[in-house]
Amino acid sequence: MRKRVLVPLILIFVVAAAWKGLVQSQTETVTGGAGSSDSAPPAISGAEGSALGRQAASEEKKSEANPNDLRTLKIFDEIIASRNDNDPRLDTEFRNLSPAAKAMLRDRYRNYQREKRNERGTVVFLLGRNLTSAEDMTFLREVLSEPPCRSMKDCEKDPANGEASSLHQDMGTEISLAYPQVVVLKSIEALFERDGSDPQRLEEAKVILEAAKRSQSDKVRDLAGAIQHRLSSGE
Amino acid sequence: MKSISLPILILSLAIPATASAYTFDKDVPQATRDQITQDLAFLETFQGKQSTPFHQKVFGGKTIDGKAYVKFFTDRVSAVGMDDCGNPNAVACVITGIFSDSSKIWLTNNYIKFSHPQVAKMSVVFHEARHTEDANSNWPHANCPTPFLDAQGKDMVSIWTGARLEGQAACDKTPFGSYGMSVILLKNIEKNCDNCTAKVKMDAGLYGDDQFKRMTDKKAIADMTKDLYTVKKKNNQI
Structure with a gap:
């Protein structure tokens, strides 16, 4: 009698676990291969730790991103690549950003030179x-x-000197x-x-x-x- | 006579409107050509229902019209070449003198390498385009006063060299010189461009205010303040 109950129960557990794993892997694919929580680094103290901590947190945010957030990021990347500051989407596509979208934009900021x-x-x-x-x-x-x-050439270095007569060209630097x-x-x-x-x-x-x-x-x-x-x- | 004049008329109409447009020297890289072409196209789209009197004097018309901006450039610039402009930090320059073609604008490699906001970069190009005007002696700069202090009483220095600007030909006394004209352009974009993004308008205001600090004549400052600064902005509309 027990076997008749136990075997189906075991089967139910096995199927449920497999289903959960399937759903998780599909979610990671949708977010474009964002790091899973399994790959999050162990806690480390200091600046490196906080940077890594931010990275882990942002990756966690990416996994929370929905298709709309990814679309927002794609539009942002398009506008930056086009070098057109007057793209009207700058005023229309970036209102009411979700936490995940903001996290991805902050990532962009930190990754730019x-x-x-x-x-x-x-x-x-x-x-x-x-x-x-x-x-x-x-x-x-x-x-x-x-x-x-x-x-402008290298944030870590002072600008190279030029002729004094060209100082008038220094506008807005x-x-x-x-x-x-x-x-x-x-x-x-x-x-x-x-x-x-x-x-x-x-x-x-x-x-x-x-x-x-x-x-x-x-x-x-x-x-x-x-x-x-x-x-x-x-x- | 009729049989000759008609073909001539047709031929003249067939000459493209861009016949008077600027040319590129052979050494101008394609990326630079593409970028300045795109940047002028960026300006050409600007529209606004009104403009200030000084803007009307410089660019004509009574509105913000990007086509007028491009005309301003193409009326003055016959060619675009590459040069280091005597300064590794420069973006563009005009070289005047008897052995130079003052209608030519020279771009440096920094034009595409340095990451300035787009409207700021274009204001530099227009500043230089103003210097092509031989009829106005190329709008030479005035020497900055000695001392030349900012609003906080500190010496104005060049961020490029750390050198003080006092005594250097890096100021303007007339609203219509290269600095003044750039301020007029930028502040009108900030205040009156109806189809500019909030970022472009913010940038125009920032860089316009910055270049206004190169104006050193009291009357010019008062006149420009009346023309460009008297109406308070309601909000940043960001």
Whole structure:
């Protein structure tokens, strides 16, 4: 009698386990081969640990991404590849981003070479219109705390010298070097100016603005001060 | 006579409108040609129902019309070549002098390598295009004052060299020189372009404000402030 009950029960368990494994593998395929939680690295302390931790967290977010999020990322990649800052999709396709979509865009930011100032700034711009969580504000602080980019050719090196007579050609380079950070500040300014902004986000934004006034970049310090002055004087 | 004039008329109509457009030197890489062509096409799409008086004076018409921007460029620039412009950080330049073709704009390799926002890069190209105007003595720059201080009272320095800009030919006293014209262009894009993305408008404002700091004549500053800065932006519309 027992065998007649046990064998079907065992069979049910085996089939259920196989079904679960099948569903999990299909999910990973849809997300384009995102790392599974099994491949997440063990916890390591220090900067490497936090970077790896971010990577594991972002991979976890990718696995939560739905087809709409992947479509959003694809559109972003298309726009960046086209080098067309006036693509109207910049204004239409990146509203109400999901946490997973934001995580993927933050990944994009971190994977761009530092010298990709416009690409990085564009990510900040799009995320800066979707400041709804503490994690969003943490990213802005991460961008602001980066060391200054010292030259357009190589952020780690000072620009090579040229003739003094060509100094008039130096137009806007300082803005470009600090572009992602400048866009952080413009995003914060817009947050204050937007009706219905979350009071918690506004409090976090005030802290970020104050920190920006201590930036190593003159442009960032000056802009932070100017924005703070404008907001406090109600201009 | 009629039998001769009609074919001539037909022939003249058949000459493409781009006959007066700029040419590329042979050494301009295809990627650079493609990029500047695309960047001009980017500007050509801009539309806006109004523009400021200074914008009307420089670019004509009463609206923002991208075709007028491209005409401004093609009316002045006959050719595009490659040069290092005497500075490893430069994006573009015009070389004037009796042995130079001042209607030619020179691009550096940085034009496609350096990651500036698109409207910022185009403002540099237009700044240089202004320098092609022989009839206006190529709009030479004014020497920056000594001392030349920013709003915080610190010396204005070149980010390229760390050198102070005081005494250097890197300022303008007239609103219609190369810096002033770029500010007029950028601030009008920011304020009045109806089909520009919020990013383009934000970038135009950022770089326009930055270049305004090179204006050093009080009257020019006052006139440009009245033309470009008197109407408060409602919000950033980001």
